[in-house]
Amino acid sequence: MFLRLRDCPCLVVGGGPVGERKVRGLLRARARVTVVSPQVTPGLAQLAEEGRVRWRRRRYRAGDLRGMVLVFVASGDRRLNSRIADHCRRAGIWVNVADSPEESSFLVPAVVRRGELQIAVSTGGKSPALAAFLKSRLEEDIGREYDSLLAFLGELRPWLKEILPSDQKKRARAFRRLVADRVLWELVARGERKAARERVAECISEQWD
Secondary structure, eight states: OOOOOTTOEEEEEOOSHHHHHHHHHHHHTTOEEEEEOSSOOHHHHHHHHTTSEEEEOSOOOGGGGTTOSEEEEOOSOHHHHHHHHHHHHHHTOEEEETTOGGGOSSOOOEEEEETTEEEEEOOTTSOHHHHHHHHHHHHHHSOTHHHHHHHHHHHHHHHHHHHSOSOHHHHHHHHHHHHTOHHHHHHHHTTOHHHHHHHHHHHHHHHHO
């Protein structure tokens, strides 16, 4: 599940390196982030000084959950983490506990990003090291050309939906044909948009002739 968190209020309890990673991930999603911790890393302090996050310089209080849609718990205090997770469950708030997958209502996968393209790898919390290893393998195999192709197909999608058959199965088959066309990939990778559009028209014509 990929969540749209733009402008959503999210809480991170804990100001250490793990908490900072969670904060930076939320900022990439353009969430509104509050950090609760007596002390924070220099990186988090800088983000707070820049006004990119709100820092409550104290220990967690139950009222900190008010209005939050998502919570990350990484306080370093096992008992406190468990208590916050329980508060979140009772309040119906999605929570991730850094050191306890079994107490989390969602897990954070390792993610390969190529522009708008995202590929997630999860081991169900059993082995973050394996997830990181698989992510690195995927990063080697999934190059920047995927981002270019996705952007190109996104631009063409409204036009393709107009000219392709209304039959959903035929339309899906046509999209699969385009995605698998190596000539199209190469044209897009070289930035030859006009030739790429001509190739799209050619592929569609070949399929329905």
